[in-house]
Amino acid sequence: MHSTPTENSETWIEVLVDCPSVEGVFTYRVPASLSVQPGAILSVPFASQQVGAIALRHIKQLPPDLSPSQIKLVESVITEAFFPSGYWELLNRVAQYYYTSLTQVLRVALPPGLLGRSQRRIRLLPTAEIDPTCASLSAAATEILQLLQSQKQGDYSWQHVQRQVRFAHRGLRELVQRSWVESYLAPPTTVRPKQRQAIVLTANANLERLELTARQREVLDVLKRHGGEAWLSDFLQTCRTTSTTLKALAQLGYLILEPREILRIEQSPLPATDQPRSLTPDQAAALSVIAQSSGNTQILLHGVTGSGKTEVYLQAIVPILHRGDSALVLVPEIGLTPQLTDRFRARFGSQVCVYHSALSDGERYDTWRQMLSGEPQVVIGTRSAIFAPLPKLGLMILDEEHDTSFKQDSPAPCYHARTVAQWRAELCGCPLILGSATPSLETWLNAQTVKEYHALSMPKRVQERPFPPVTVVDMRRELNEGNRSIFSRTLHAALDDLHTTRQQGILFIHRRGHSTFVSCRSCGYVLECPNCDVSLAYHHTHEQAQPLLRCHYCNFSQLHPPRCPSCQSPYLKYFGSGTQRVMQDLAQQFPDLRCLRFDSDTTRTKGAHRALLTRFAAGEADLLVGTQMLTKGIDLPQVTLVGIMTADGLLHLSDYRASERAAQTLIQVAGRAGRGAEPGRVILQTYTPEHPVIETVRHHDYLAFTQQELQQRQDLNYPPYGRLILLRISSPDLNAVKTTAERLAQVLQTPSTDRYQILGPAPAQVMRVARRYRWQILLKLTLGVTPSQLPDLPQLLRSHCPSSVSLTIDVDPLNLL
DNA sequence: ACTCCGTCAGAG
DNA sequence: TCTGACGGAGTC
Numbered sequence: 001m002h003s004t005p006t007e008n009s010e011t012w013i014e015v016l017v018d019c020p021s022v023e024g025v026f027t028y029r030v031p032a033s034l035s036v037q038p039g040a041i042l043s044v045p046f047a048s049q050q051v052g053a054i055a056l057r058h059i060k061q062l063p064p065d066l067s068p069s070q071i072k073l074v075e076s077v078i079t080e081a082f083f084p085s086g087y088w089e090l091l092n093r094v095a096q097y098y099y100t101s102l103t104q105v106l107r108v109a110l111p112p113g114l115l116g117r118s119q120r121r122i123r124l125l126p127t128a129e130i131d132p133t134c135a136s137l138s139a140a141a142t143e144i145l146q147l148l149q150s151q152k153q154g155d156y157s158w159q160h161v162q163r164q165v166r167f168a169h170r171g172l173r174e175l176v177q178r179s180w181v182e183s184y185l186a187p188p189t190t191v192r193p194k195q196r197q198a199i200v201l202t203a204n205a206n207l208e209r210l211e212l213t214a215r216q217r218e219v220l221d222v223l224k225r226h227g228g229e230a231w232l233s234d235f236l237q238t239c240r241t242t243s244t245t246l247k248a249l250a251q252l253g254y255l256i257l258e259p260r261e262i263l264r265i266e267q268s269p270l271p272a273t274d275q276p277r278s279l280t281p282d283q284a285a286a287l288s289v290i291a292q293s294s295g296n297t298q299i300l301l302h303g304v305t306g307s308g309k310t311e312v313y314l315q316a317i318v319p320i321l322h323r324g325d326s327a328l329v330l331v332p333e334i335g336l337t338p339q340l341t342d343r344f345r346a347r348f349g350s351q352v353c354v355y356h357s358a359l360s361d362g363e364r365y366d367t368w369r370q371m372l373s374g375e376p377q378v379v380i381g382t383r384s385a386i387f388a389p390l391p392k393l394g395l396m397i398l399d400e401e402h403d404t405s406f407k408q409d410s411p412a413p414c415y416h417a418r419t420v421a422q423w424r425a426e427l428c429g430c431p432l433i434l435g436s437a438t439p440s441l442e443t444w445l446n447a448q449t450v451k452e453y454h455a456l457s458m459p460k461r462v463q464e465r466p467f468p469p470v471t472v473v474d475m476r477r478e479l480n481e482g483n484r485s486i487f488s489r490t491l492h493a494a495l496d497d498l499h500t501t502r503q504q505g506i507l508f509i510h511r512r513g514h515s516t517f518v519s520c521r522s523c524g525y526v527l528e529c530p531n532c533d534v535s536l537a538y539h540h541t542h543e544q545a546q547p548l549l550r551c552h553y554c555n556f557s558q559l560h561p562p563r564c565p566s567c568q569s570p571y572l573k574y575f576g577s578g579t580q581r582v583m584q585d586l587a588q589q590f591p592d593l594r595c596l597r598f599d600s601d602t603t604r605t606k607g608a609h610r611a612l613l614t615r616f617a618a619g620e621a622d623l624l625v626g627t628q629m630l631t632k633g634i635d636l637p638q639v640t641l642v643g644i645m646t647a648d649g650l651l652h653l654s655d656y657r658a659s660e661r662a663a664q665t666l667i668q669v670a671g672r673a674g675r676g677a678e679p680g681r682v683i684l685q686t687y688t689p690e691h692p693v694i695e696t697v698r699h700h701d702y703l704a705f706t707q708q709e710l711q712q713r714q715d716l717n718y719p720p721y722g723r724l725i726l727l728r729i730s731s732p733d734l735n736a737v738k739t740t741a742e743r744l745a746q747v748l749q750t751p752s753t754d755r756y757q758i759l760g761p762a763p764a765q766v767m768r769v770a771r772r773y774r775w776q777i778l779l780k781l782t783l784g785v786t787p788s789q790l791p792d793l794p795q796l797l798r799s800h801c802p803s804s805v806s807l808t809i810d811v812d813p814l815n816l817l
Numbered sequence: 818a819c820t821c822c823g824t825c826a827g828a829g
Numbered sequence: 830t831c832t833g834a835c836g837g838a839g840t841c
Contacts, residue, residue, distance in 0.1 A: 014841090017840085047840045
């Protein structure tokens with residue numbers, strides 16, 4: 001058998017293209033310069049654009065309906081085939097269960113920027129003389145102009161503009177005709193390994209160097225003393241030479257200039273090393289169960305706050321690394337847990353790598369490549385790290401497994417990292433530990449009903465430290481007895497003590513910002529976000545700062561107006577109380593108390609979180625004032641007092657999960673007290689002291705709470721018993737959303753209605769967010785029905801969705817708002 | 818996702 | 830008869 005060099009029959013490859021709504025396999029030719037293995041990620045031309053693609057298999061013969069002239073060439077290989085065993089199947093399972101395409105799943109699994117595609121964008125032409133008030137402009141054109149002008153570059157993706165502006169097509173055409181705006185196709189931008197120029201001495205350098213000048217010889221000697229290798233830029237500095245000199249030397253064959261790949265991995269200095277600590281009996285028992293488990297075992301580690309779960313994790317990982325495997329640790333938000341990361345790094349040194357969205361694209365890409373190496377390592381990451389491509393996975397840990405940030409709301413796939421972790425554990429036969437002081441009801445139920453499940457309990461704190469007693473203060477009574485302050489007398493006294501006893505405290509507030517809304521005392525007008533159906537929150541950062549009004553949904557902000565926009569009255573009043581308001585009251589009533597504010601406003605910048613905690617730990621403040629963030633993995637042994645400002649906002653959310661979430665949050669906050677040598681105490685202020693959640697916190701009895709809550713869920717067929725699927729429908733066009741929602745509900749009526757109950761369609765609780773109207777339909781699956789038994793929802797529904805309306809299918813939604 | 822190409826309605 | 834608007838199909 002001979003084949004001519006020009007015609008290599010093995011060079012066709014079938015691929016899956018990364019285009020939503022394009023199903024099916026496409027065939028490309030592989031240029032001789034490339035080698036492509038199944039599983040590789042490619043960039044291919046598709047219609048007029050460049051898109052990402054996954055190589056599936058080589059074929060020897062073209063399908064009969066294809067002529068060679070139709071076939072295009074693979075443009076480039078983005079990554080070689082990498083999939084560890086079972087990984088493909090994992091991605092497929094995610095795609096199937098959450099009703100998304102494989103490429104969509106690949107998008108979250110791969111570091112950002114890898115699956116590139118060309119993108120239609122529009123931008124203002126810098127030379128154009130734009131008159132936005134021009135009378136002949138349509139509303140759509142005006143809106144597009146406003147949008148573009150609101151940004152410095154005046155450049156947005158067309159998709160974004162379409163989502164923001166109704167009839168954007170029409171508006172764009174007008175603007176293009178006037179030559180104010182242009183539309184262009186931006187090529188895909190992909191992340192690549194970073195190269196850096198290095199210089200390396202050759203063997204020639206040892207020869208006589210007669211033809212060289214004294215300076216050139218000197219340069220070579222310096223390089224030799226450096227070990228014969230250096231980075232070009234470093235060397236230019238230390239040697240005070242120029243690149244022309246080096247090029248000349250390279251020309252003469254004394255050294256080589258070559259680009260080398262460098263890894264952009266966060267290289268913060270390692271903390272002082274940390275030795276394994278001695279274990280409590282509970283910890284030792286838990287560890288021995290974990291050590292003996294192999295294959296696909298799932299373990300619930302229910303350890304109360306302060307029971308030392310982290311130490312168990314650390315010691316469980318040691319033998320894994322020892323036998324050459326890797327461990328994967330998932331945490332809710334990495335920025336919030338610098339202490340945990342530090343502790344891992346102190347124990348395992350440079351074997352720890354951190355993977356999360358705050359890394360730059362380059363850093364993420366390099367960390368990801370590092371994982372592929374297969375060297376034993378510990379990866380700590382957030383939700384998406386569940387897809388870390390570790391080839392030899394020996395153990396997975398989800399810390400604070402009840403945390404809702406493990407669930408992705410949007411974009412698709414709306415996956416839950418815990419669910420994916422369970423599949424991954426099955427597929428690669430490795431144990432999975434779910435750790436929490438307040439396990440989710442899902443996990444709780446699993447642990448009780450699934451046989452292979454180990455439920456480990458660590459009901460005591462380390463060194464037998466007592467739980468902080470919880471004092472519940474009835475704020476109604478405070479008011480009746482004439483105390484109109486936001487601090488009860490009990491809390492007031494405790495805060496006073498704090499200063500005299502030189503101890504530290506934490507004050508938990510449910511809301512950030514200053515107040516929940518601003519309204520006019522003359523006419524009752526409430527200031528609202530122009531883009532969303534919510535009121536604006538009042539923000540006042542410091543004394544001299546301009547007061548701001550901000551929307552917590554879309555981040556819109558405006559200056560606080562001096563007068564009511566409706567009736568011009570100057571009497572605007574703030575209602576409710578957030579962190580800023582509490583800070584102000586603290587400053588007034590406790591002038592000597594040094595307070596630090598700790599919420600997403602003050603921890604926005606990189607490292608701000610750690611900096612605040614360090615300052616607090618160093619005793620720079622007496623009181624840490626903050627929101628939900630305080631509940632996540634903060635271990636401050638010197639805190640003796642935890643104050644909880646009125647907790648009622650947390651209790652009365654209209655959501656079937658409100659109680660679970662409130663109990664978890666409050667127990668976690670309360671658990672911050674008394675973790676050190678000094679005993680702690682908790683003061684909980686509320687208007688409804690008889691609420692079962694308050695009782696739960698008062699008695700530190702999460703167990704009883706779960707039993708009661710599970711019973712209720714079962715009665716109402718809510719998760720974890722009955723399952724839910726939420727369809728979110730949104731569009732900038734109010735009517736289109738409504739009609740589409742009604743149409744979809746109708747379509748859903750027809751097939752197998754005994755499988756589910758349809759709730760809705762109904763407008764979402766906050767109907768408009770970021771200028772888009774939102775409706776939703778909730779499917780409540782009949783007991784025992786799994787999503788796989790349902791009709792193919794996307795196929796059923798997408799055809800009834802006009803292009804202006806977007807539909808997200810959220811399986812097992814956590815956020816029903 | 819984007820483009821091309823069909824049909825169709827309304828102005829010249 | 831020509832123009833732009835809209836919908837559907839195809840993309841290797």
